[in-house]
Amino acid sequence: MLSGPPINWVLLVIGAWLAIGFLGIVALRIFGIVAKIFFPLGGLAGFVLAIISAKALTSGVVESRVLPIGLPQLQFHLRMDQLSSFFLLILGVTTVGISLFSAGYFRKGAGTAPGLLCLEFHFFLASMALVLIADDAYSFMLAWESMALSSYFLVTANHRIPKIRAAGFLYLCIAHIGAIAILLSFGILQANTGDYTFANMRLQEISPFWASAAFLFAIFGFGAKAGILPLHIWLPEAHPAAPSPVSALMSGVMIKMAVYGFLRVAFDLLHIQIWWWGVLLLALGIATALFGVIFATVQTDMKRLLAYSSIENIGLLFAAMGLALLFRSYGMNELSALALTASLYHVGAHALFKSLLFLTTGSVLHATGERNLGKLGGLIRFMPWVTGLALIGILASSGLPPFSGFVSEWLLLQSFLFTPGLPQSFLNMLVPVAAASIALVAALAGYAMVKFFGVVFLGQPREEKLREAHDAGTLEKLGMLWLALATVVLGLAPNFLLRFIDPVTQILVGKGLASSSRANGWWLITPTSLERASYSPIYFLLGVALASALVFVVVRIFYHGRLRRSPAWSGGHAWQNARMQDTAEGYGQPIRQIFESFFDLERHLPRPEESEPEYRVVVNDKFWKGLYLPIARITEFISAQVGRLQQGRISIYLLYSFLTLLVTLLMVPGVRR
Amino acid sequence: MSSISIQLINLFAAFLLLLAFAMLVQRRIINLVHMYALQGLTVVAATSVVAYVTNQEHLYYTAAITLVLKVFFIPWILHRLIKRLNVRWEIETLINIPSTMLVGIVVVVFAFNLALPVSKLSSSVSPGTLGIALACFLLSFMMMITRSKAIPQVISFLSMENALVFAATSATYGMPMVVELGIALDVLVGVFILGLFMFQISEQFESLDISHLESLKEE
Known part of the structure; x- marks a missing residue:
């Protein structure tokens, strides 16, 4: 079963995902087909991917392919080694669950048409798989960017809500800034040879200074995708905005692509x-x-x-x-x-x-x-x-x-x-x-x-x-x-x-x-070694099960043994209603007190004389006010300065071209004597 | 080349420069159109002289096309436009006339200095012609900047093109026929499109004053 080189199978799975995506376009609004057939089919492809990559991992074969697509001189170099296979395994196993869930989850008439969702979803899966087997910077960046774009469209599935559009924009913005850093890192790694294949990067011996520069760019670029400090701000905005299977895919799998990319650069491509x-x-x-x-x-x-x-x-x-x-x-x-x-x-x-x-x-x-x-x-x-x-x-x-x-x-x-x-x-x-x-x-x-x-x-x-x-x-x-x-x-x-x-x-x-x-x-x-440390979950489970069973039996035999239903944690009150339970805010309050300096709190406390007392607390991220808003303000200031050039009067615009013409003419060699 | 023909071309060139200044200070739109036609006629004459002297047959065709297009057809269209839009009134400039003249003189000096090293490279070009052609071009450009109505701007655009043709024929003895035909067609199409725009502008704003376009600016 499933014989043949694993990389061929991976390519087949990628092809299948793309095909399912395009079939989604054909059946744009036929909800039953898209949900009940296409999504489970995508899950099946994920299952195949999981089996193939598990087989590749145990057999230890490393294979490469060069696909004659893309620009001339810039073919797709693909390679499937153990690191790729491991992440492909994770991608495959997780996809099976999420695809099955999606088949039952997406409902009619919620924002984007079901066929379009199907296209974006499977495009997203295919580009993640391509990221994992890419073996040159060109195909890697292509797959990386299509991963960002397809997930952006999935996040903004309910694009009619302005807040969701804003969250999508933030995500896309940070994803692109990160992609630039990754590109710079690859640019350093190829060490001026002009050859962007990973095979060439492995051979280069760059100086510690440039290696550190490449490493820092890689941290920044992959960190933006993964959500490490201070580039994390898109995660808490994008996840509530996205449909749940998409959040699951992004949080479960996509941010792991950043981990993969980072491991690839730090342990594989850099020689020191x-x-x-x-x-x-x-x-x-x-x-x-x-x-x-x-x-x-x-x-x-x-x-x-x-x-x-x-x-x-x-x-x-x-x-x-x-x-x-x-x-x-x-x-x-x-x-x-x-x-x-x-x-x-x-x-x-x-x-x-x-x-x-x-x-x-x-x-x-x-x-x-x-x-x-x-x-x-x-x-x-x-x-x-x-x-x-x-x-x-x-x-x-x-x-x-x-x-x-x-x-x-x-x-x-x-x-x-x-x-x-x-x-x-x-x-x-x-x-x-x-x-x-x-x-x-x-x-x-x-x-x-x-x-x-x-x-x-x-x-x-x-x-x-x-x-x-x-x-x-x-x-x-x-x-x-x-x-x-x-x-x-x-x-x-x-x-x-x-x-x-x-x-x-x-x-x-x-x-x-x-x-x-x-x-x-x-x-x-x-x-x-056994002397140093060992852990056996089975023993642990047996121990826990035994202890619980023992307690249960002891209580049944030696205590009164009657079954009594009563409200939990009623705190001695005679009666209890839903409003009296511990709330999310109340439960988090001790932490909010202890780590108060971490937060930017906006608290509204009711005054005694208010007839309709209201208690509200908003916890904000300090990075917003401390880092992102200043950057946004500087950007706005610079844009406003550039915007002054735009006067709205044709004469002024003509004057710009006139002056440009004069200055350019002055630069003609031989004019300035 | 005989000295009389060089004298003739220089005469036409000087006439062209004079016309460019005249257009820069002219207030009445209808007179602008007349001057534009006169400018076209001068270019035709210069082209014919060059064609006669150098014996290049295709320059005669160029002259003929220029005559039909720029002396008769386009001025006729502009006349109709002016009548239809009823914009015979005097035009106000953005900068007053004397200072425009002064800036114009500076531009001419600049153009002559610019043309000097270029014409030194070529023996066939009389040094003044290229300078004048360049000066006419820049003066027309200036006219486009200083006018606030749409029709004078179109006329100055067209006179820019005249200066270019003059530079091409008189200074370097003509371009290939295909290029000239292409330019002629461009001008024709340009006039039609600009005419269409002017109708739209006057309908939308009930005026041809382009300062109304300022409201399109992004805030």
Whole structure:
């Protein structure tokens, strides 16, 4: 089954996605065909992609192709190595779930025509796959830009709402600024040879100064796509604006493309690694993670909350990559492989659980029409399926064992424990601070996730209309179930994914974890040695299950054993209504107090004499006022100065051409004597 | 080339420069049209002299086309336009006439200085002709800047084109026939389009004063 070179199959899948997209144009408004046939077909293509890339990873074949398309002299160079295959695997697996969900999710008459959505969606998938197999800067940038454009159109699916258009504009603007930085980075990497293939870039030995310049441009460019500080501002705007499957795809997969691009440049194309790069990346990553998680705890919109949580996870990813870079620069390749494995594992884990969570918000949004946490609540009784699936995502996202998020965070903390081996003493002093921040981030992430789950699904419904909420449809359930299943597998059998990560770290840093990790059985992961550290999710699960069963039995036998229903957390009140429950604002209040200096708070407190008291608090990002608004004002000022040239009088315009003509004539050689 | 023909061409060139200044200061639109026709006639005469002297047959065709187009047809169209739009009145300039004249003199000096090194390169060109052609071109351009009504601007555009043709024929003894035909066609089409625009402008704003276009400026 599926024999032949894997890269041919990848090209076939890309072709299939493009074909499905164009078929969507043909069946522009035939909703049934587009939703019930085309989207599942796209999911099937994703499934094929996942199998192919898994096979390519285990067989270890690296293949290249040159496609005779594009400009003359500038053909598409394609290459599928282990790094590409790993990300293709993530793309394929995630796509299956999201496509199935989309088939049931998109409704008639919501903004863009269904056929157009189908085109944009599959174009988006195809360009992401092309980014991963591109082997020269030209085809990479082409795929990168078409990825940005198609996702822009998906974000602005409901383009009649001005706020959504503004969010789309912000996203597109930052994406383009980032793309310029990536192009500059490639420009440095080709070292004036004029040959933009990655094969040529690998051969160039550029000076440390220019290598650092290329590295910094790469951080800026890929960071803009991934959402690291201070280029994160588009994420919390774009995600609430986009339809939920699109948010899932963007947050789960697209921002991982930035991680891929960064790994490609930092570990593959650059021939040297300098220690301060790792420190810079570590600092940026931790700042981003801390910032993201603190903002996530105070959000009142469920999709914004998840968007900030994505920022946090990207921060963790970059911190792990920074650590890998640091180890690599000192030639400690085993430890570098450990940190890199943590980062790649988190790529997989986050892709699955964050997509799952965004999809559940989509179901909630359809069932209730509300995104505001202050108007949701108690959905566990009306949407049991969605609640259960969301709980899996929440547990993985909070980094609790035995779920997938725990494995990567555990691996990351393990690699931090090895930093005392670093030869620089001041690094040895700084890195424990970083490790402590990671632990803080993990704890706060749990806090934010408890808030998300508790406010949306538990308690009593805060609005009457919530009682009419219905559970997700069959296709939606299937899509979410797939992602939940994958999350559980990643959590319970970490060695399963480690087998696929091993070839990647082998080519990037020359070492891998899989052999030592599996040495003591498939159920146990031991990143370095059994004496040092080990973790077995199966044992853990059994332990938890046993303890719970024991407690249950003991309570049933020795306590009175009667079943009693009473309002939870009623706080001693005789009766309780929905307005008295803990709200999203109330739950986030302690964090808002502790980290007040992080926020730009606008608080409106009611005065005692007001007849209709109103309490309002708006949490703003300090980067808006501190960084983006000044830049916008400077841009506006310069534009206004240039605008003075435009007088609206033809005589003035004619005078401009007249003067230009005179000056140009003066420049004719021989006139100025 | 005989000295009399050079004298003739120089005479026509001087006449052209005089006409350019006259157009710069002329206030009445109807007189502007007459002067434009006269300018065209001068160009025709200069072209014929060059054609006779150099024995180039196609320059006669050029002269004939210029005669039909620029001496009879376009002035006739402009006359009709003026009648239809009823814009015989005196035109106000944006800058007063004496200062326009002064700037014009500076422009002529500049043009002569500019033409000097160019004409030195070529033996066939009399140094004055190219300078005058360039000066006429720049003066017409200036006229376009200083006028506030649409029709005088069109006329100055057309007289710019006359100066170009004069430069081409008198200074370098003609361009290929195809180029000349192309230019002639361009002018014809340009006049039609500009005429159409003028009707639209006068209908929209009930005036041909182009200062009304200022309201189109982006705020």
